[in-house]
Amino acid sequence: MxxxxxxxxxxxxxxxxxxxxxxxxxxxxxxxxxxxxxxxxxxxxxxxxxxxxxxxxxxxxxxxxxxxxxxLKVWNPIEGWLRLQKRKWKERGQYKYFKCPSCRQRLRAPRGRGKIQVTCQRCKTVFLKKT
Ligand SMILES: [Zn+2]
Structure with missing residues (x-):
């Protein structure tokens, strides 16, 4: 009832x-x-x-x-950023996060490999990065 x-x-x-x-x-x-x-x-x-x-x-x-x-137009980018921060924090021992110097694409590489040559998957720019 x-x-x-x-x-x-x-x-x-x-x-x-x-x-x-x-x-x-x-x-x-x-x-x-x-x-x-x-x-x-x-x-x-x-x-x-x-x-x-x-x-x-x-x-x-x-x-x-x-x-x-x-x-959602405002919230989705914020939520995406928060999710990335959480992932960065969780993987902080294994991966180093950085951005491509020419297209700003977010990239990550395993830590502890010394100075490595990185090729951006989006714009194919090649650069050196210390991990
Ligand atoms: Zn790039």
């Missing part, structure tokens, strides 16, 4: 996505900062929570999808 009512209530609504989750996490961060440093930061947290809830329960799905796609 109650479950059925809940299903009816949620039917046709947008639901959650990465942007809603992001808003909730940032809201949580502001709550924490508000508790530690400056209480008005709670107000920002409340606005973020409210916006996340509004998005999740919204019936205007095309508008939410437009917001989400705009969010």
């Amino acid at each position: 109650l479950l059925q009512k809940l299903q009816q209530f949620l039917y046709g609504r947008y639901g959650s996505d990465k942007l809603s989750l992001f808003l909730l996490v940032v809201g949580l961060l502001f709550s924490l900062l508000g508790r530690l440093f400056f209480w008005p930061l709670f107000l920002i947290a409340d606005v973020l929570y409210f916006y996340a809830l509004f998005r999740i329960l919204s019936r205007n799905i095309p508008a939410r999808q437009r917001e989400y796609s705009a969010f």
Whole structure:
């Protein structure tokens, strides 16, 4: 009975996505900062929570999808960069990361091989690198 009512209530609504989750996490961060440093930061947290809830329960799905796609345009490069940093940190003992001097392509080479000759796979530039 109650479950059925809940299903009816949620039917046709947008639901959650990465942007809603992001808003909730940032809201949580502001709550924490508000508790530690400056209480008005709670107000920002409340606005973020409210916006996340509004998005999740919204019936205007095309508008939410437009917001989400705009969010992803900004978020995807950041997420990619974070993923690369995580990978660099995980492989820091085995690989050295660097960029091609002419095309800026990201490259990696095994560590401890001394000075090696590197050929960029994208632009075929050859250069020396100490690993
Ligand atoms: Zn290159």
